[in-house]
Amino acid sequence: MRWIWIDRFVEFVPGRRAVTIKNVSLAEEHLHDHWRDFPIQPASLMIEGMAQTAGILVGQARDFKEKVILAKISKAEFNDIVLPGDQITYEADIEFIAPEAAATRGVVRKNGEVIGEVNLMFSHVDRNMAGLDFPKENFVFTGSLERMVAPFLEKPDA
């Protein structure tokens, strides 16, 4: 099973902004138990969707050389529920990027209408403030997430 909670990028401005969509389908297993008689998209997975959108934006801003992980959920508020058949849009904007961390602001939409706000902070794992060592290989960006954003990036000159 792949832990990917976004379907496609629809906008990508390197270093600035990223927008993704995620279609919620009754065929998805997590909805079968959440909840059996009233399936709704869990807020935790919408936060994850925003984290993936924003995390790729932050990671790409440094050419995916850093391992970027979610460090803090500064704010996560939703004022509506999302049902099977709805399309979620995650809009993420970079608030700041520093060598060791980054902060993003984000808006969540349901079928185009704003239903939530999710602001996050990410840590660049190798430059982390606790001074910890991590494995050399990049276990965050393994290929699948970067491939999603590749069409938006200009091809480097040969």
Next chain:
Amino acid sequence: MPMTESEVFETVKEALVDALGLDDDEVTPEATLTGDLGAESIDFLDIVFRLEKAFNIKIPRGELFPDNILNDPGLLQDGKLTDAGLAQLKERMPHADFGDFEQDPDVSKMADLFKVQTIVNYVVGKLAG
């Protein structure tokens, strides 16, 4: 008109309430950031960023919250700062109050130097130019 210290305190309080998800009345001048207010390393960066925005100042890395404070093991002895270590720390943090820490300069208590008042002192100093 320059800001008074109490105006600075109110703005610092707002930044901490936002960054740490606190209630207004939890932020007192003597409250320690990590001990009383539950701040963690990622929060320190968030706090610095919010202060820069709120006061329109630049806070160079390590100036408000010095990192790698004591690189020289000669400045420590048996888990406490030596006189030289204490002197160097005071130089790096002119905005902190060393009254209590001086009595028992235990390394494990260094985090208590970072109080809300420490931030207020720093900002007042920065705004004075």
